[in-house]
Amino acid sequence: MAAASLTDLCWDNSFTRELPADPSRDIRPRPVTRAAFSWVEPTPTSAPSLVAVSDEMLDELGLRRDVVDDPRFTRALSGNEVTPEMTPFAMCYGGHQFGNWAGQLGDGRAIALGEVVNERSGRQMLQLKGAGPTPYSRTADGLAVLRSSIREFLCSEAMHHLGVPTTRALSLCLTGDKVMRDVLYDGHPALEPGAVVCRVAPSFIRFGNFEIFAARRDIDTLRTLADYTIRTHFPELGEPSPEVYAAWFTEVVRRTVEMVVDWQRVGFVHGVMNTDNMSIHGLTIDYGPYGWLDDYDPDWTPNTTDRQFKRYRYGAQPQIAQWNCERLANAIYPLIEAAEPLQDALELFVSHFNEAWPAMMAEKLGLAPVDGLDDRPLVEALLDLLPRTETDMTIFFRGLAAVTAGTDDLDEADLLAPVLDAYYRPEELTGELRHATLGWLRDYRNRLTRDDRSPEERAAAMNLVNPKYVLRNYLAQLAIDASEQGEHEMIAELLDVLRRPYDEQPENARFAEKRPDWARTRVGCSMLSCSS
Numbered sequence: 001m002a003a004a005s006l007t008d009l010c011w012d013n014s015f016t017r018e019l020p021a022d023p024s025r026d027i028r029p030r031p032v033t034r035a036a037f038s039w040v041e042p043t044p045t046s047a048p049s050l051v052a053v054s055d056e057m058l059d060e061l062g063l064r065r066d067v068v069d070d071p072r073f074t075r076a077l078s079g080n081e082v083t084p085e086m087t088p089f090a091m092c093y094g095g096h097q098f099g100n101w102a103g104q105l106g107d108g109r110a111i112a113l114g115e116v117v118n119e120r121s122g123r124q125m126l127q128l129k130g131a132g133p134t135p136y137s138r139t140a141d142g143l144a145v146l147r148s149s150i151r152e153f154l155c156s157e158a159m160h161h162l163g164v165p166t167t168r169a170l171s172l173c174l175t176g177d178k179v180m181r182d183v184l185y186d187g188h189p190a191l192e193p194g195a196v197v198c199r200v201a202p203s204f205i206r207f208g209n210f211e212i213f214a215a216r217r218d219i220d221t222l223r224t225l226a227d228y229t230i231r232t233h234f235p236e237l238g239e240p241s242p243e244v245y246a247a248w249f250t251e252v253v254r255r256t257v258e259m260v261v262d263w264q265r266v267g268f269v270h271g272v273m274n275t276d277n278m279s280i281h282g283l284t285i286d287y288g289p290y291g292w293l294d295d296y297d298p299d300w301t302p303n304t305t306d307r308q309f310k311r312y313r314y315g316a317q318p319q320i321a322q323w324n325c326e327r328l329a330n331a332i333y334p335l336i337e338a339a340e341p342l343q344d345a346l347e348l349f350v351s352h353f354n355e356a357w358p359a360m361m362a363e364k365l366g367l368a369p370v371d372g373l374d375d376r377p378l379v380e381a382l383l384d385l386l387p388r389t390e391t392d393m394t395i396f397f398r399g400l401a402a403v404t405a406g407t408d409d410l411d412e413a414d415l416l417a418p419v420l421d422a423y424y425r426p427e428e429l430t431g432e433l434r435h436a437t438l439g440w441l442r443d444y445r446n447r448l449t450r451d452d453r454s455p456e457e458r459a460a461a462m463n464l465v466n467p468k469y470v471l472r473n474y475l476a477q478l479a480i481d482a483s484e485q486g487e488h489e490m491i492a493e494l495l496d497v498l499r500r501p502y503d504e505q506p507e508n509a510r511f512a513e514k515r516p517d518w519a520r521t522r523v524g525c526s527m528l529s530c531s532s
């Protein structure tokens with residue numbers, strides 16, 4: 001039977017029970033050594049209110065749907081009530097930011113409440129993002145604003161429904177307090193509504209949790225954390241030993257490849273792939289200045305802080321994920337003291353990616369493998385074409401399902417019809433580009449004649465990997481604009497559409513449209529900063 005309150009869940013706080021705690025309760029910013037976490041209480045807020053909840057997450061956690069009517073639910077998930085089952089804490093971690101070792105970072109504005117366990121979902125940690133300062137807050141306030149919290153809440157759930165591994169979001173609360181932010185870091189700070197998201201994941205352990213102990217040569221705590229992680233979250237690998245550490249690392253690498261291939265599939269750009277934002281579960285974590293490709297542009301990043309070098313641009317994500325895995329390998333090397341198994345696992349990144357990525361692209365194109373046929377040139381030709389004129393990635397791939405197989409020569413308009421809507425500037429489809437696009441569509445139709453499936457079967461399979469609905473940047477911004485005016489309905493409305501991203505949903509077709517022109521250059525739509 002589903003639980004009527006958070007306190008009725010089965011709490012089992014393994015992280016705080018089994019890992020070394022910081023002995024100090026001082027929440028002022030400071031180095032924390034030889035500890036995996038610090039005890040810290042969420043900061044009470046002036047007028048908490050519940051803005052949105054994920055019904056699926058209520059189900060996952062075994063909570064009754066009407067738990068949201070209980071004021072204690074809102075109080076707990078906004079940091080205003082800590083019940084005896086909860087052991088609030090902030091984790092200590094470090095990380096490589098933009099390629100450089102940054103030292104201690106830690107949960108500067110995330111406070112975990114503890115872990116709940118049930119049959120359906122296993123172990124899940126509940127964590128409040130934006131619930132006040134911790135020893136890891138450095139120079140910042142430990143708070144989060146409504147706009148970034150809406151983005152995290154919606155995107156976590158949207159990614160889940162797209163089938164992309166991700167941390168989840170249970171709830172979004174307004175705190176009733178105002179928070180000062182300078183959105184573009186250009187000297188125009190303003191007060192914004194404060195908010196708290198309750199995120200949920202088996203754990204929030206990051207690559208950086210291991211890196212911090214390795215950097216400090218604290219091998220004892222490094223081993224304690226690795227042993228805990230394996231025993232609690234990867235028990236199928238066996239009792240920790242040098243071989244098992246290597247097997248565990250291999251598994252992290254494998255999951256990371258799967259995650260990043262999924263990102264490339266749906267056109268998600270994380271924006272800040274620092275090693276402190278890499279989950280050891282291979283989950284997408286830390287939704288900050290992320291964005292979705294509208295027009296397919298491998299060089300695009302939403303993060304204005306990264307504008308110069310575009311380290312975390314869409315096209316670089318696989319390579320950065322690999323680089324991040326190398327940082328984790330370095331961190332756990334002292335536990336294994338042999339380079340070879342780690343090197344083997346890193347090579348697996350390349351070989352696994354080189355299988356998984358082409359397989360994913362073939363699925364997007366609806367190309368079942370045919371013996372002796374190499375589809376790479378067809379895929380590469382398409383990816384060369386798409387950036388030449390602004391082409392909406394989501395609409396284009398969705399449209400491909402309507403292309404018919406054939407060697408007969410369709411006229412130009414009929415050839416283009418299935419994908420025409422994807423072009424932002426159809427008038428640019430002239431001359432050589434038009435010629436090349438039509439040529440590609442002919443080659444593609446031709447290739448489809450080698451597919452044994454019926455057109456309906458093929459289209460159905462393609463529609464399971466090419467979403468119709470993604471959380472377009474401008475849609476999230478529209479929900480934010482309304483919510484900042486006190487009208488929160490669009491959050492639930494978007495969540496509802498994004499629950500079934502692969503379904504046609506003709507009644508919601510407006511949410512599948514191209515980015516409107518006004519959103520091209522608007523802050524929050526095409527440009528995002530880390531200010532959140």
Ligand code: AMP
Binds near residue numbers: 286
């Ligand atoms: P991010 O790049 O958003 O993953 O954050 C990097 C680090 O900065 C993490 O340690 C965060 O906890 C911390 N941080 C980000 N924003 C805040 C904030 N408003 N208050 C305190 N710490 C923050």
Ligand code: MG
Binds near residue numbers: 276277286
């Ligand atoms: Mg982070």
